[in-house]
Amino acid sequence: MHVSIPPNFNKKKIPKNRVRALVAEVVGYYIHRLELKQVWKLTEGEGVGVCVIDTGAPTHYDSLVHEKYSFVPNEGADDENDHGSHVTGIINAQHNIIGIKGISPRVYMVSKKGLDRTGRAIQDWIDDALKAVLERDDIHIVNLSIGSAKLSQRTKTLFRKLYDKGIAVFVAAGNWGNTLSNAYATPYTFSVTAIDRNNRPASFSSVAEENDFAAYGVDIVSFGAGQSEVEMDGTSMACPVVAACAALVQAYAISIGQQLSPQDLYDLLKRTAKDVGAEGFESKTGWGLVQPLHAIRDLQAQYTNIPVPVEEIPSTEQPAKEDQKSDEDTIWTVLIAIVIIATLLMIFN
Ligand SMILES: [Ca+2]
């Protein structure tokens, strides 16, 4: 049985502007839309293990991968495709002044290569990676931005075992629109669909009754292979957005002694999702857009004495004045630092 990264994903451009990457981080619009700056005051994902099973680990200077392993014969653990780097960077690109800004930068990142450099796999490689996750106690979240028209009973059983063990598996819904759904969307995995920056369902996102959640999957900038950055569209990108948001919610839950089972995590994300597309649950976008801040506020209301109001996410994108300002501040800080260093060098020479 053959598996691949969901086909038809759109790789748009590779910004070559190194100067921008050196003096300011790319902050994706979804960082603002998901209110992540408020979430990061509470957690950046520490204490949660995330495993990405994809085309391999990024080697980008802004990435942090704690462990990497290849299940693909005759290929090392590093990514040569772009896809695995992109997915991993969305989750935990580091918070600094370079590269991009990840959603959950402090998770423990485990990269397992299960797809080869062309983005294809045989099911055994994916199953081996899933079995390796099953043997561990420190992985809470698995990201599978991969797809197949069929799924073996053996893989379904592995999903059931992971779920029973407390490991939440997020899968991309697929990029086949109305024509085909991803067999990886099962009762024991959480299937993620894509919306654009204005919360409109992406036309390419696969329609299926098994779909659970939606997240931003259009115009997403992250790492490519090596030291490049790439902009991509696809449910492959929406999937790590949700997986990383789930990691933040789980990290907060663990920090207050309330680790969530996959079912509890699902119920919480569902209860606090923002309805998008047609009213209520629908097979195009599931229960809607995940809202990690709302999920964390829900936990606070249940388990702590911290009453905090929550602002609505606007239905269309607002200009992020505050963040443009902070980017400008960063540039000025770097420029001032360069001037000071140059002056000191002149003095001491
Ligand atoms: Ca960064």
Ligand SMILES: [Ca+2]
């Ligand atoms: Ca809806």
